[in-house]
Amino acid sequence: MFELKVTTRFAAAHKLTMVGKQCENLHGHNWHVEVYVQGEKLDKGGVLMDFGIIKKELKEVINTLDHKYLNELEIFSEAPASSEHIAMYIAKELERRVNVDGIKVSRVSAWESENSCATYIAD
Numbered sequence: 218m219f220e221l222k223v224t225t226r227f228a229a230a231h232k233l234t235m236v237g238k239q240c241e242n243l244h245g246h247n248w249h250v251e252v253y254v255q256g257e258k259l260d261k262g263g264v265l266m267d268f269g270i271i272k273k274e275l276k277e278v279i280n281t282l283d284h285k286y287l288n289e290l291e292i293f294s295e296a297p298a299s300s301e302h303i304a305m306y307i308a309k310e311l312e313r314r315v316n317v318d319g320i321k322v323s324r325v326s327a328w329e330s331e332n333s334c335a336t337y338i339a340d
Contacts, residue, residue, distance in 0.1 A: 219265045220255045220323060225275055227283040231298040243286075245327040248300075248306060250279070254315065255323035266320055274314040278307055300327045300335035308337045 230245040252275055256265050281290070287298035296302045304327040312322040321339060328334035 218255060218257055218263050219259065220253050221265055221268065221271065223252045223254070223268060223271045225250050225252075225272075225279055227279045229282050229285050229287050233297055233299055236265040248282075248303070249328040249331075249334075250275075250304075251326040252307065252311060253323045253325070254320060256317075256320040258319055259312070266315070266317065271315060272314055275307075275311055278310045278314065281310075282306075299338065300333075303327045304335050304337035308339055312339070328332075 226247060226249050226275060228247050230243060232241060232243045252271065254266060254271055259265055281285055281292070282303070287293055287303070288306070290298070291307055293302065304325045307327070308322045308325040315322065324336055324338045326334045326336040
């Protein structure tokens with residue numbers, strides 16, 4: 218099994234309810250995102266997938282979040298804009314865009330600070 222990791226960053230604001238007093242206020246983060254793509258077979262060039270493809274598609278996904286008030290986005294209309302849901306959204310959206318047989322997005326971590334993150338692990 219091979220696994221690739223690509224990282225990126227974005228800034229956005231949100232507020233969470235029923236989590237904690239500080240989190241219920243409007244606030245922002247400079248999120249650091251780690252995306253892992255996994256597969257068993259390498260291509261003829263000896264790579265699982267071109268990093269450039271992952272980065273391009275990830276950038277498009279991140280552009281839907283960057284410098285936004287996340288609570289106002291349709292993607293968070295039925296689920297809170299928590300780090301957990303952000304990680305899951307990125308994973309599922311990237312999986313949809315990087316549609317290659319034998320390759321899957323295995324996990325995504327959304328770091329809201331340098332010592333706190335949520336990870337979504339795909340099944």
